[in-house]
Amino acid sequence: MPDPLAPDMFAGCADHSTLPVRVGDKWTAKILACLRDGPRRFSELQVPLAPITPKVLTESLRAMERDGLVTRTAQPGIPPRVEYALTPLGSSLFAPLAASCAWNAAHGEELRKAREAYAAR
């Protein structure tokens, strides 16, 4: 048997998933996209992300804030007004994200075909 292969292109990602930042989850990438053109309020995010629940949106935003991807700014007053904005770190994620989308555009159909062909047995 040959020497064990070392998938060392993932050094530093060893723990649990490929990326140390969870952007492969259900909502993070979409939230990033919604914040692309400027800060948005909580309720402004809920609309395009429907049918996301407030609980899940809050959890996602907290995780992103924790990772330094977004900032949360609350103006005191009634009614409350909270704005979420991308940090430079958050914006920098559009590069790998764009690569994924490019792959999808280029090969998505091929993948769907493969899946279809596999099912046909």
Place this chain on the structure above:
Amino acid sequence: MPDPLAPDMFAGCADHSTLPVRVGDKWTAKILACLRDGPRRFSELQVPLAPITPKVLTESLRAMERDGLVTRTAQPGIPPRVEYALTPLGSSLFAPLAASCAWNAAHGEELRKAREAYAAR
């Protein structure tokens, strides 16, 4: 309230996750890396991927085969010999994967710092 934002950079990925192909899971990207330099047998994959269980490795490989990312070739005979190899489609995933790794290399430390700073409260 302004018009609903349209995160349309994810058009075609609408169903459930960002990518239609599950490469953000725990093992797919690593399996891809292990197959990078040529076909490998089932047991050859188990070594570098330890402590993966045979069940999970089988499931992952089946999903990748279904998506047209790898081919499975079994030579009849005893003992059985099965080889897994990348397809061109599978190889094409290294492009977006490299972008993710580049981000990680460039900003991983920054993210860790942010997380640490957030915890310090």
Place this chain on the structure above:
DNA sequence: CAGTATCCCGCTAGATACTG
């Protein structure tokens, strides 16, 4: 060697309802 067969656990996310 290359898998299957069971059983099980944690975690993400959804449903629903409530509040400062």
Place this chain on the structure above:
DNA sequence: CAGTATCTAGCGGGATACTG
């Protein structure tokens, strides 16, 4: 408006044991 509080379900993944 911007959340919080519960409860629950489903799924990816793991442990262990067995087989053609």
